[in-house]
Amino acid sequence: MRLSRHCLAAFGAVTFAAGSLVWPASASAAGPNYVALGDSYSSGTGAGSYDPASGACKRSANAYAELWAAANSTSSFKFVACSGATTATVASGQLGALSSSTTLVSITVGGNDAGFADVMQTCVLGSDSTCKSRVAQAETYMKGTLPGRLDSVYSQIRAKAPSARVVVLGYPRLYKIVNVCVGLSNAKRTALNQAADTLDGVIAKAAGGAGFTWSDVRDEFSGHELCSGDDWLNSVTIPIDDSYHPTALGHRLGYLPALKASARAAVEQDA
Numbered sequence: 001m002r003l004s005r006h007c008l009a010a011f012g013a014v015t016f017a018a019g020s021l022v023w024p025a026s027a028s029a030a031g032p033n034y035v036a037l038g039d040s041y042s043s044g045t046g047a048g049s050y051d052p053a054s055g056a057c058k059r060s061a062n063a064y065a066e067l068w069a070a071a072n073s074t075s076s077f078k079f080v081a082c083s084g085a086t087t088a089t090v091a092s093g094q095l096g097a098l099s100s101s102t103t104l105v106s107i108t109v110g111g112n113d114a115g116f117a118d119v120m121q122t123c124v125l126g127s128d129s130t131c132k133s134r135v136a137q138a139e140t141y142m143k144g145t146l147p148g149r150l151d152s153v154y155s156q157i158r159a160k161a162p163s164a165r166v167v168v169l170g171y172p173r174l175y176k177i178v179n180v181c182v183g184l185s186n187a188k189r190t191a192l193n194q195a196a197d198t199l200d201g202v203i204a205k206a207a208g209g210a211g212f213t214w215s216d217v218r219d220e221f222s223g224h225e226l227c228s229g230d231d232w233l234n235s236v237t238i239p240i241d242d243s244y245h246p247t248a249l250g251h252r253l254g255y256l257p258a259l260k261a262s263a264r265a266a267v268e269q270d271a
Helices: 052-057 062-073 087-095 116-125 128-144 146-160 188-209 249-271
Strands: 034-037 076-081 104-107 165-169 213-215
Touching: 034 062, 034 249, 062 076, 062 104, 062 249, 076 188, 087 128, 087 146, 087 249, 116 188, 128 146, 128 188, 146 165, 146 188, 165 249, 213 249
Parallel strands: 034 076, 034 104, 104 165, 165 213
Antiparallel strands: none
């Protein structure tokens, strides 16, 4: 996801931590053939240490997919997630990484379809009422149009990788609602959290309908949203594209455990 350069303000910092994971013993001895699809929440935008070869896709060495692959004995790993990706651009530009031999897929997608960048810009720069109105517009899109787009890309993933275990990860709430926190009003923060809940609900339903594994990261990020005092998300930053994305710590302690648990659950269900 990307934000306009007009959204500058001053907020939190990024911390780094270490950890390791192991591919479940029930997986094949050769290890999984893993493909990481999706948008900036999968590419690692906001987590730093970007691969220069990834260009505007901003794939980070600190992204959850990179961390998971490094800690597990994968037979192959293809990291094609890209900042700014939508359901349409995932379908047109990323699914070539899949094949009949793919055994694990992870993906985050849907936020850009719903206008994440414009919603954030409107809420940062506009009034409470303008923010709420733009959030309501995005939620209407999420409920009415997004399900069909998710169904389409999910069906294409299944067609390209018929034997893969597909883990669909959601998006965290952006804010902890507290009495004192510099920046947006609590009215705006509450509206943005509501939008995240709506988006996750729509994605979870579509993932279930496709027979994919849904992984809700809101529990992992609970207590680590913006204004929590222990943030795993960037607020408005320079570079501006990193704004409102998980930090390296958010990938390591938020998204990575969510993928670990869901990948294991998917494997155990298949056993």
